[in-house]
Amino acid sequence: MPDGGTWQTAHARRYRGYRLDLRRGRRLEVPTDVVTVVVGLSEPLRLTDAIDSRVVLDAASPVGGLRRTATVAEHQGRLEGVSVSLHPADAHRLFGPVLGELDNHWANLPDLLGRPAQHLTERTAEEPGWAQRFRLLDDFLTARIDQGPQWPAEVSWAWAELRRTGGTVSVRDLLQGTGWSRRRLEMRFREATGLAPKQAGQVLRLQRALSCHQRGATRSWAETAAVCGFYDQAHLSNTFRATMGCSPVQFFGHRAAAEPAAEPSDRVPDRVTSAVLPQLR
Template structure:
């Protein structure tokens, strides 16, 4: 494919995969000159099953890579044509897929073979041999479902607490979560570290940032976003956007005459 720019096709995960994967995307990117991006922190983990030229992630060249949740932005740089499948995992999808405590992947990106071994090499080879993007996404869905469903079973407590945090936009107090579960604060933090990779407080911070960014993109006044998302003031909102996204609210706010971005 010689077309310049970024081309993407997205598929809805199959029912068996939906508790663990939120999005599956086939992509191809090719630019006239190197492109550097700041990838914002998000309440999920990203897996790239890629082929073609490597991408620099925080200065490290990798083609297929895995990462956990983080509470900072990540710098990427694309110089040559690359393509593959991008997988957006829930924390619990990542925990079952990688079968290791998620605290080992907090703010970290590693070559996918480091966490998935021969399975990753075989999966990438099969995806690369599948020319149709629709077929490629269907194959990725099947491969991921088989792998994740053979991973370790997780108890319901942390997924319940995570869902409560998401539903509150990161506003729910950690003490309330612990009390509702009948756990100590220390036990809740330990279980979050294992299954999510962040403490509940850090997870709430990332969730709140994502909600605020979504509202700003939709055209909500910035002062209203700061108040409704629980920031102390607009200056606090700006600091969080810089720390977690390497941008300011004004950089993503829709301009007059332009429709809001869909993402």
């Protein structure tokens, strides 16, 4: 059963503690506009790209930048740790340019930050409660983020426009707003976020579509497609499959079929991020 599933907001970050003792599980994790860092205190997770099954990582404390495709996360039944959601600008300050170089892959936290990250995991495990763990992590992250490289002003503006418009702003408008060439915009934006502006826009449009359907804000997938910046329902469905490896109907079917006692579905409270998948036979 879940234990300690608590969110605490500190600065622009969210912390979620979890302690789960379930049967072996599989989850489909959706690309979002936040970077998730896991400080794992139990067995490793196996992460597999939902579209390219050759891309696999086993890690107790995985880090992924902004992703283009969904992730299948598998665990053996016992999970404990803290999940931290970071604004991508903070993630860039924490990890530096290497985060933009992951190219839709993941990394193990100690591989990115070295011995301090391993020491952080050990200290987190020793703390008696979630509040103490959150405070420890916040002190560690704040010290490093405060010293890290900032996004160029043009990247910050372009990211804000993408967020403000739900991913529908055109590349032409971003070029006009930044004063950069198309090549320079894509290069600098990718260095900062790991995605090209067009790819980031697609992630944001998909997130908006998921949220609209979850809230019942639209009556049909055709209406959802129109509201969220897709040409039509076929465009939304094709984009969904190319990103998630399943249709929108299948995704929400997995969410509806999850047992009430299963681990919490969404790792970020105000976004649709996950579905519990059936076990492979």
